[in-house]
Amino acid sequence: MTHEIAVIPGDGIGREVTPAAVDVLEALEIDFEFVEADAGDAVREETGEALPQETYDLAASADATLFGAAGDTAADVILPLRTAVDSFVNVRPAKAYPGIDAVRPETDLVFLRENTEGVYAGHEDRLTQDVSTLTRVVTESASERLAEFACEYVDGDDHDGFSIVHKANVMRETDGLFRDTVTSVADEHGVETDQVLMDAFATRVCLDPEQFDVVVCPNLAGDVLSDLAAGLVGGLGLLPSANVGPDRALFEPVHGTAPDIAGQGIANPAATIVSAAMLLEYLGYDEESAAVHEAVEATLENGPRTPDLGGDASTADVTAAIIDRL
């Protein structure tokens, strides 16, 4: 069976790390058909549109999408692309790698971030010269779907349940609905949960990240808290993510376009290659996925390394080393 993979490099180092991840996927004996498409600042410059309709349609029909990064147009690209794959959950592992400088090397978290609503579904209005509003949306159905996913997620691996992180002491109706819905789905599945206010989570995860494992949270909370966790493990540079929908999914590194080093061939491809490993797992290639994860870890630990990690290797060197270790 051929899997159609949409490849959307985007801008900046996205154009360097996405081909690197494709090279890794091509090195495996899997029948992939890669179809490339444009998105981001560069294509907007040319055509006026950050996300051309063909690109949207491609992501909406491919079996999986690999996305790099977009510049100023990031929100105009990634938010519709999440919709294109009907993604209801953003899976964001934040793990410190051995040998990599981290504020909290013991961090090993996975965020399951609601990916369709909250302030992201926000309808905004400028009511008067003085007053603007945004209507934040939380639904029982989206919370349920996320919770079902979370229960399956913690069931598969050796997790003890998950933490529900929210701000229901202030957003009583909306985050209250989120918290109660997720809790009751977990109860039905016999999955243990605990509840943490998002501000308290921010403090506690710095003090002792090991007290958390899988974190289930609303959209904006997941955005901020997973980036906080990224800070604890040493930056966005190594973090992958998966936007999972019922029939397809989109995989992207958490980092941006890194304009300071773009075009030099020295971008660290690890986050995108690990995102490709998540893609492999999503398509059922668990062994190949594990092999890529291991090859990346071995390369992070033993080199070669790109300059962001203190080395002087190129993107191509690191990619070749990872492929060698497969």
Added chain:
Amino acid sequence: MTHEIAVIPGDGIGREVTPAAVDVLEALEIDFEFVEADAGDAVREETGEALPQETYDLAASADATLFGAAGDTAADVILPLRTAVDSFVNVRPAKAYPGIDAVRPETDLVFLRENTEGVYAGHEDRLTQDVSTLTRVVTESASERLAEFACEYVDGDDHDGFSIVHKANVMRETDGLFRDTVTSVADEHGVETDQVLMDAFATRVCLDPEQFDVVVCPNLAGDVLSDLAAGLVGGLGLLPSANVGPDRALFEPVHGTAPDIAGQGIANPAATIVSAAMLLEYLGYDEESAAVHEAVEATLENGPRTPDLGGDASTADVTAAIIDRL
């Protein structure tokens, strides 16, 4: 001139640390009249109301209020009390103290958090069985008032300007209004600003807190990011805060009721005593305020210390040591 100070100990260790701070204030030669009032879980148990009208009225008329902590009723107590003093800004310093274990000892930040609106002014609705909404409010006037305060704040001390932290790439109208209003007030005052997305801030402040100094942000962003900074400096235990309004203000430690140690006389009074130092500064007693700050710092560094900092001193011992050092 007599200053009327409302004293609201609340619950848990609030009942221990608030009197300690009053002792420190009483040790100064200032004409204070302290008036105590109830709020929190205990008074709700008794009367059905977490915030009795008398307490609200007292805070709304006193020159300043010192608040301890409240338990489950925290939101029902602190949010109306912020309204009672018409507080438009929550000032939250997050500084690591010498000799105290911190994830990031070089952290020295002050958050100026919008204190009246955002999701906290949220009107919530359960539209259908499935759908709940919260209307987030951002006004030009509140953003302006905050920005004016911020400009004065950075002018007084040796700050180079401030960072505006927001999520205007997603909340374009509301956080866009916030960002643009604060920026243009700063421009008028010739105050330098830079802009940081709140998720990027979360990563960057972990990696290198010294790149930030004064942070101006919307209400919920300030809640979460100041608690993140608290994690970087070693926990909530030492952090003070001021809810400042045009005519009065309320001062409170950032920590909660610490039910695990409440009633044992071993709570660390530092955060509340530093909050009292902020109260002194607010009322114009700059020298006395500086003296209290220094006495607390000296005590944190040289002891005696409460058990949370590895010592075995009581709240009373630490308070006495601070008063001795005034």
